[in-house]
Amino acid sequence: MSNTISISPIANPDSKAGQSSHAAGPAQVRGACPHDCPDTCSLLTTVEGGIATRVQGNPDHPHTGGVLCNKVSRYTERTYHPERLLQPLKRSGPKGSGQFEPVSWEAALADIAARLKPIAARDPEAIVPYSYAGTMGQVQGESMAGRFFHKLGASFLDRTICASAGGEALTQTLGGKVGMRVEFFAESKLIIIWGSNSIGSNLHFWRYVQQAKRACAKLVCIDPRKSETAEKCHEHIALLPGTDAALALALMHELITHDWLDHDYIAQHTLGWQDPDGGLRERALQWSPERAAAVCGVPAEQIRALARDYGECMVNKQPAAIRLNYGMQRVRGGGNAARAVACLPALTGAWRHRAGGVLLSSSGLFPVDKAALQRPDLLNGRQPRTINMSTIGNALLEPASREFGPKIEAVIVYNSNPVAVAPESGKVVQGFAREDLFTVVLEHFQTDTADYADYILPATTQLEHWDVHSAYGHTDVLLNRPAIAPMGQAKTNTQIFRELAAHMGFTEPCFTDSDEQLCRATFGDKVDFQQLLDTGFATLALPDAPFAAGNFPTPSGRCEFFSARLAAAGIGGLPEHLPNHEAAGTSVQFPLAMISPPARNFLNSTFVNVKSLRDIETEPLLEIHSDDAALRGITSGAIVKVFNERGEYRVKAEVSARARPGVVNGMGIWWRKAGLDGTNVNQLTSQHLTDMGRGPVFYDCLVEVQRETEAA
Incomplete structure (x- = not known):
């Protein structure tokens, strides 16, 4: 296969005009922010001579209003970052060493397919996809990837790591992710x-x-x-x-x-x-x-x-x-x-x-046709097991058994950085460090997870591909156009899975669908795609006050204070207070509750390596109230050890009124390699799950904090 880089063909005049306009002077290309944020902003990217020079908010989109957050306004720094991965890499050192050598796309895809085929022949459920919201796009997210894994018969991934408990709660009460x-x-x-x-x-x-x-x-x-x-x-x-x-x-x-x-x-x-x-x-x-x-x-x-x-x-x-x-x-x-x-x-x-x-969340209001995108019919009646992404640390260390199924032999990671973001990361690292685990990572940068890959495949950023986006904080559909050609040898997620499908011998016509076809299939005739092409966004036709006269999308049509579905599942039908797995005041050994809210200038582990944003955040910090600090002899700037039975995390303390007594705030999520000891706050979080939705309990965590030294 050729290593020539091209944008997937899109049959509309504007895309051709956009390409030719580079030579005529600056052009503005409409797009959409891909990140895990309720705002889902409409973007305008200024392009001069094929180079993106500025990303700004679209003033014509009412919700964006021409304004972007500090992170996305610096998106060109991310796309043109000097550490951007621009060619496939093959591991040349031990797992986790970060040692790689360049390899051609053909050699990489051929070897990946050669490694996956015998595993799939034994039991395809030994292959696990791992992805989440590195892009919220419907096309570069789970479209062609979903088709690939369905055809393969790989294990399902229960994508729970952010919102599944709250999403299930809304579904059981209001009837869906609506509001x-x-x-x-x-x-x-x-x-x-x-x-x-x-x-x-x-x-x-x-x-x-x-x-x-x-x-x-x-x-x-x-x-x-x-x-x-x-x-x-x-x-x-x-x-x-x-x-x-x-x-x-x-x-x-x-x-x-x-x-x-x-x-x-x-x-x-x-x-x-x-x-x-x-x-x-x-x-x-x-x-x-x-x-x-x-x-x-x-x-x-x-x-x-x-x-x-x-x-x-x-x-x-x-x-x-x-x-x-x-x-x-x-x-x-x-x-x-x-x-x-x-x-x-x-x-x-x-x-x-x-x-x-x-x-x-408003995400339940969008008529996304997931079946058209992901083609579950390719399963041919199979029902693979499901692996919970929030307990991937345990899953990677689990031996084959009747209850668990086959031991995980291969993981393909895209749109996620599990070594940094998954709970109890000591076990996650231990799992990814297995020499007998074959790991492929699609990425922009050499993240903590990429360090453990056997192959790293360079993916495009939002400025380099087509996509269509729903939202979970407003009710507009957005179209993203590529503003520039893919850099180096980077390929879209869709193209990587198309080519990998071909190497696996998958011949179904759906593996040749273009990105335009995928964009159009996302909402079918429920959204005017021409309007998306013309303006970049389309607003769903919804009532101003959706439940003024009831009409909730529940089985009863009412707001269900009592959920018969939860009661049938053995969960209380009425809302109740459930104490934390690790409730404040229940442990003498670990007396402090710890939460890990996101740092303002990062988005989960994204943007951590963008220098201008990292310089604002400066370094990983633990906020601690003055009362708790005084009891432990801790002053601002001191290096402290935060620990519990799962591990320890060394970090600089900041005595701060932002922390309430009895609670420390481990600001996240930094890459582990940015930590003092190569760890981050998830070294301490657990793989316990929520009462419903099978979600993680990042903020249900008890720790102790000890002072080590004053910072230099």
């Missing part, structure tokens, strides 16, 4: 930001919040950490990690006792409020503010005040809105907590207003 439309937060009179540092992780939502604030809305932030967002709100409730359900139930208690309830909405549009065997009303009445205060570690009066603010919005017919985020669901009871919060708007009838309700 209010983000733009109407600008009209809300009370906005509760629950488990989110919106300034850093949801910038464009924050713009709507600022509009509401200027119109005299009250802002409340619920978060264990005093984030940048908490500082800008009128009230900050710094509860202990994993106690959100207790707080939500106590709010319900106050709504009931003060009769701040919309009885008509409850009667017509909810299920499970009152029941002879006990409904949500009875459960909530068990949670007085005093009881919740003892669990949450906050004053009872603060709980009463929030309930009063929320309830009086109902009394005064003013909209109250909750922006729920994924931080609060990364604990044992995260799903129950998300369910409890999602019940609140139905109690007060907040859904009657277009500026009322709750928003965790």
Whole structure:
């Protein structure tokens, strides 16, 4: 096969004009931000002489409004990074040494296929894909890759590492990943930001919040950490990690006792409020503010005040809105907590207003045709086992057995960096270091995971390929056009899997579908693709207030306080507070709870190696409250050892008011190789799972901290 680099042909005049316009002077190419962020911004890339010189927000896209976050505004630094991988590499040293030698595409793909074929002949389930949201694109994500692994018969991957607990909670309560439309937060009179540092992780939502604030809305932030967002709100409730359900139930208690309830909405549009065997009303009445205060570690009066603010919005017919985020669901009871919060708007009838309700994710509103993209029919009736990506450390070390299935012999990693981001990374490293594990990594850079690869295949960045994007923070579909040709020998994910399929001998016509065909197939006739070509985005046709008259996409058509599906699965049908696997105050040996919120200028482990952004973050830090620091003789700048039974992590301490007493904040997610001892905060997190959704519990973690030395 040729190593010639080309963009997949797209049959529309604009793409040809875009290529020829490079010689005529600067051109602007419309695209979409690919990263795991609710904002899914529309981009404009300025191209001169075939070089991308600037990436900026598209002013014509209402949600983007011409504004980008600090990270993506520097996207050209990432695309043209001096450490960018631009040719295939083959391992030449021990696993994890990072030693590689260049190899041709033909040699790499031929050898990969030669290594995979005998494994597949023995048992294709011994081959595991590992991917997540390195790109959120429907095409460069799981389209051609899904087809490849379905045809192969490889193990399924349960993609749980970010949002599965909260997603399951919404599905069981509201009927799907649905909620209010983000733009109407600008009209809300009370906005509760629950488990989110919106300034850093949801910038464009924050713009709507600022509009509401200027119109005299009250802002409340619920978060264990005093984030940048908490500082800008009128009230900050710094509860202990994993106690959100207790707080939500106590709010319900106050709504009931003060009769701040919309009885008509409850009667017509909810299920499970009152029941002879006990409904949500009875459960909530068990949670007085005093009881919740003892669990949450906050004053009872603060709980009463929030309930009063929320309830009086109902009394005064003013909209109250909750922006729920994924931080609060990364604990044992995260799903129950998300369910409890999602019940609140139905109690007060907040859904009657277009500026009322709750928003965790809007992704369930997009009519993505996953079957057309991923072609599950290629399985031919097979039902491979499923590997949970959140427990990949255990899975890679598991021997073959009747319960587990075959030992994992090969992993193909794309759009992810599991050695850095998966929990209990000591075990993840141990698994990837197996000499008998064949590992292929599609990447832009030599990440922690790429260090353990047998082959690294250079992938294109967002500026170099076609894709189409849904969103989970707004309701627009976006098209991404390639602004520049792929650099060096980089190939799109789709092209890599097309060529690998050919080397495996797969002859189905679907493996020759172009990226344009894949883009068009994503939504079929449900989205006007010509509009995407013409403007770069298209807005879904949705009602302003989706649940004003009920019509929830649940089996009952109501907001389900009681979920018969959960009860049938052996999980409580009503929301409840479940203590953490490692609850604060339950261990003398490890007395501090640790959360690991994202550093503002990184996105998970992406952008860590972009120098201008790394210089802002400076280095890995552990935020610790002055009370906890004084007990341990720790001052800002001291090197500390953070440890538990899973491992230890050496890092610089920062005595900070951002940390509440009893909780330390291990800012993440740095590449392990950037750590003092080649580790990061996930050395300490566990592979325990959430109550529903099989998600990870990154914020359900007890540690101790000891001072080592003062920094030089």
